[in-house]
Amino acid sequence: MIELLRVALRNLMQQRARSLLTLLGVIIGIAAIVALVSVGEGLQYAVNEQFEKMGMDKIMVMPGSPDSPGLSGMMFGMGELTDRDVKIIEKVGGVEMAAPMILESAIIEMGRETAYTYVAGMPVEKKIMKMIEDMQGYEIRAGRDLTESDKYAALIGYGVENDLFDKNVRVRDKIKINGRTFRVVGVMEKIGSRMDDLSIIIPLEQSKEVLNKTDYFYIIVDVKNGEDVSKVAEKIKHDLKKDRNAEDFNLQTSEQLKETAASILGIIQAVFVGIAAISLVVGGIGIMNTMLMAVMERTREIGVMKAIGATEKRIMSIFLVESALIGLLGGVLGIALGSLVSYGVSLAATSYTSIPIKTIVAPYLVVGALAFSMVVGVISGAYPARRAARMDPVEALRWE
């Protein structure tokens, strides 16, 4: 076996350029698979962590029918969530609190400049603020949080502070939202998502006034400790349905949201890995091509080896080991390259989005990729090797 490996390596070195090009095909395929799987897993991990942060005891109630979440509510203007719904939810057993939110884009003015961005109206009761802050993961970087006595006060995101206007917006600056003057009382730490960072948070009552809205974008329900979240969700659904006489709202527990996100990520990852696998198939075709050429070039050699007593099995193994070696080497280098790429992605993700995606090249991935690359090598080499083994010695010896 060691001898076989030595012979195979030597044969490959003989046609260095061709072997390297063939190798490259496998490297790219394996690297793509390793990078995509590890980035995918890192993403999955990051998403899970976000949900952990948000807490698994939350229920989101949104307008729109559950069959087409979001869309029908917006399109037909029906199924609006109002204070009446908040009251019903608060009365359901097991509910700690219900926090309605308004979200709408608005015209923002500062000095002579005008810009558009999102304005979110949130209840300013301390415990609700606290819950929302925990969920969204924002922290105050400068100034202070909104308090119950605030009226025309605003909390601005990182993007609003730095990017919205020529001049940075600071604490105690005055901005106009849809024409009403608000005082900036605090600036938030960078969150990472563009939409969150470009938001301005104002007290709920004032947002109804300046945004001219009475219905809510969604209602966040906090479930009491020790209560079964899905049972509470069922009760809320039942009560709301009875009151509204229609199921024109949509309700999701954090568990469901997490699962939805995970399954979407899973599908995306499967598609990408599928595409990467196709590139590996192309790499395999490259191996087959190279091996067929090698068999043809070495026809005479095969004849000689047969004449001096090599069995068909031996001839076959000589070529199979060669192609398996291309696969294996391609696998090793591909894993190295793929890990490098995924490390690069995690660095880029951390510095550009501030969502720390820790990409993981799991041991199973390494072993799997190695096995897969070798299998590709063996499968692609099987036909050329068989052809070599089956060659007629007389014809092979006379080959010019």
Next chain:
Amino acid sequence: MRNIIELRGVSKIYQLGKVEVKALDKVSFSIGSNDFISIIGPSGSGKSTLLDVIGLLTKPTLGQVFVDGVVTTEMSNDQMAEIRRKKIGFIFQTFNLIPRLTALENVMLPMWFAGVPDSEKKERGQQLLELVGLGHRINHKPNELSGGERQRVAIARALTNKPKIILADEPTGNIDSKSGKQIMDILIKLYKDEKKTVVMVTHDNSLAKRARKRIKIKDGKIIRRAK
């Protein structure tokens, strides 16, 4: 004297398009152990095909081939390979050394197929190369050797697994006459001193005469046997 090779009514028919070519036509003869036979004939006479059949590189269309008393006609490819490995050594007109391998490695190749352990392979390879007078060139590649030297490497390779039979196809055809004489001397020595059976195909009458027996072949038929 026991027959080491025996052919009974051997015919080899090739299909070239719609034409049937009879490369061998009911050939029968036997070769005893420790003998030196030359097969002579013009090109296209079937002499190379005869050597292929004797060397178990191909099966006859009709008839039977016995090697060392065993009928080979029903054997599988791998069984024939085993006999080639153990009992037959080939020497070709164009040497047929593997260009990537050194002289020593070329000689060691049949031992690899035979599963001989590493240390023994090296030792025996060296001995054989010394025997053919190339002890000082064992690490040279074929393209660094002259034609005569290459053929001597090929002879060493043919001897590695201690075969009883040496089959030589125009062994001096591609080398100068001085080296050719050297090769012939080695072949004669193998027959006389090592007690091998040597079968040599040639179209050169003066070379053929150095063998103990001559078989003349034309159109796939033996036309003359001479001592």
